[in-house]
Structures are given as C-alpha cells and as structure tokens.
Amino acid sequence: MEHERERPRMGHRSQEGGNKPKRKVFTSRKACRFCTDKESKPNYKHPKMLAMYISERGRIIPRRISGLCAMHQRRLTTSIKQARTMALLPFTATQR
Amino acid sequence: MREYEILYLLAPDLPQNKVEELNQKVSDLITKQGGQVLTLFNWGRRKLAYRVAKHDYGVYVYVNFLQSGSVIAELERILKYDDRVLKFMTVKLDEAVNVEERLKTKRELLLSSYDEEVAPVQAEAAAEAV
Numbered sequence: 001m002e003h004e005r006e007r008p009r010m011g012h013r014s015q016e017g018g019n020k021p022k023r024k025v026f027t028s029r030k031a032c033r034f035c036t037d038k039e040s041k042p043n044y045k046h047p048k049m050l051a052m053y054i055s056e057r058g059r060i061i062p063r064r065i066s067g068l069c070a071m072h073q074r075r076l077t078t079s080i081k082q083a084r085t086m087a088l089l090p091f092t093a094t095q096r
Numbered sequence: 097m098r099e100y101e102i103l104y105l106l107a108p109d110l111p112q113n114k115v116e117e118l119n120q121k122v123s124d125l126i127t128k129q130g131g132q133v134l135t136l137f138n139w140g141r142r143k144l145a146y147r148v149a150k151h152d153y154g155v156y157v158y159v160n161f162l163q164s165g166s167v168i169a170e171l172e173r174i175l176k177y178d179d180r181v182l183k184f185m186t187v188k189l190d191e192a193v194n195v196e197e198r199l200k201t202k203r204e205l206l207l208s209s210y211d212e213e214v215a216p217v218q219a220e221a222a223a224e225a226v
Contacts, residue, residue, distance in 0.1 A: 044187075045103070045158070047145075086103055086185050087154065090145040 032069035034076075042075045044082035047089050054080060058090040097193045099134075100168065101160045104175055104184035108141055108153040114180065119157055125171060131163030132195070148182045162193055 034040060042050065053061050053068075053076055060080055063073045083089040102122075106115060115138070123133045139156035148154065168186060175184040 082185065082187070084145070086105060086156075086183055087144040087146055087148050088142075094146055 030067045032067065032072050034072040035069055042072060042079040044079045044086065044088065047083050050080050050083055050089060054089065057093045097162045097195050098165050098188060099162055099190040099193045100186055100188055101158065102184060102186045103156060103158050105182045106155040106157065107180050107182060108151055108155055110155065110180050115155060122159060122171065126161050126163055126167055129163060129167040131161050131167055133159065133161045135160040151182065154182060162195060162198065
C-alpha cells in the first residue's frame with residue numbers, strides 16, 4: 001500500500017498548493033470466491049451460478065470487478081461460453 | 097477409459113416416448129461399444145436463453161458415460177442428423193479413468209454436481225409450464 005501512495009498519478013498536481021493529489025482508493029482485495037469455496041467450480045451446467053458473473057447485457061464481468069483469481073476467471077469464461085452454446089445463458093440481452 | 101458428458105437439447109413439443117426412444121438409442125450405442133452409462137438424466141423443460149429454431153423452450157437431456165472415445169463420432173453424427181435435436185455438446189471430463197474406482201465414487205459425484213442445481217431448475221420449469 002505504502003508505495004502506491006508515493007507514486008502520484010498526476011505529478012504536477014501535488015506540487016500545486018491547494019489541490020490535493022487525487023489518491024487512488026484501495027479496497028482490500030477479496031479472495032477469489034471459487035478458491036474460498038473448494039466445493040464449487042465454474043461449470044456450464046450451473047447457469048444460475050454463472051449468471052452472477054454476467055452483466056445485464058450478457059457480457060462477462062471482468063476480473064477486476066468479479067474479484068476472481070486468474071485461474072478461476074479463465075475457467076469461468078470457458079463455462080459461460082459453453083453455457084451460451086447450449087442456450088443456457090444469453091449471448092446478448094435480447095428483446096422479446 | 098475416458099469420461100465424457102453429453103448434453104443435448106430437444107424440441108419442447110417432442111412426445112415423451114420419442115425422448116425416451118432417443119435416450120435409449122444413445123445409451124445403447126454407448127454400451128454396445130464397450131462403454132458404460134453413469135447417468136442419463138432428463139433436466140426437463142427449461143426456458144432457453146435465446147430462441148433456437150423458433151423454440152422458446154427446450155428439453156435438456158444429460159448423459160455422463162465412460163467409453164474409450166470411439167463412440168463419439170457416431171454419437172454426434174446421430175444427433176447431428178436428427179432434426180428433433182436442436183443442439184448438443186460433448187465434453188471430455190477425464191482422459192484416463194479407472195473404471196472400478198469411478199463406479200465406487202459415482203454416487204457421491206452425482207450428488208455434489210447435480211442435486212443443488214438441477215432440482216430447482218426442474219421446479220422452475222414446472223412452474224413455467226403451469
């Protein structure tokens with residue numbers, strides 16, 4: 001954390017009086033959900049679980065938001081794509 | 097032996113006996129080629145995420161089996177040319193399975209991977225059908 005604070009994004013700003021340097025807000029990174037719960041794995045047969053990781057428009061939520069580890073995000077992506085081919089999950093939000 | 101699973105999507109208006117006929121055909125083919133069917137499970141009627149061949153609903157059938165792999169091409173050929181099958185997908189789960197050990201753990205694995213998800217799905221499908 002410490003070194004992040006010492007690296008001002010907008011260097012000149014911090015030298016100007018008055019204007020506070022914009023500090024990046026850090027929230028503690030939550031552990032990957034699939035790593036915490038050893039029982040569950042991303043699986044295309046569980047569309048309801050996968051649906052938590054797609055946006056309203058049907059797009060896959062990126063790792064920086066989903067908070068998954070690289071391995072599980074990769075497997076999640078595969079599972080979502082498999083579920084899409086089987087019409088268990090949407091490719092896009094469709095108007096019916 | 098390899099472990100495979102195959103999921104196929106059938107037209108919702110297909111009569112029950114036709115569904116069973118196809119399931120029988122699939123499992124016969126697997127066993128005939130020295131394979132073993134671990135599960136054949138009908139997920140029931142489900143709402144599809146998008147329209148497939150003008151259908152909003154579909155019946156999913158899930159088959160989990162052990163076989164050397166020689167049956168896959170034939171199986172997929174059958175599903176491909178059957179116009180009652182809207183979609184299908186085969187997934188290879190394991191390259192080398194010890195058959196005896198796999199059969200011992202069969203029940204456990206089934207419980208952990210299906211009960212929680214499939215049961216509510218079926219309930220949902222029933223509710224939608226009403």
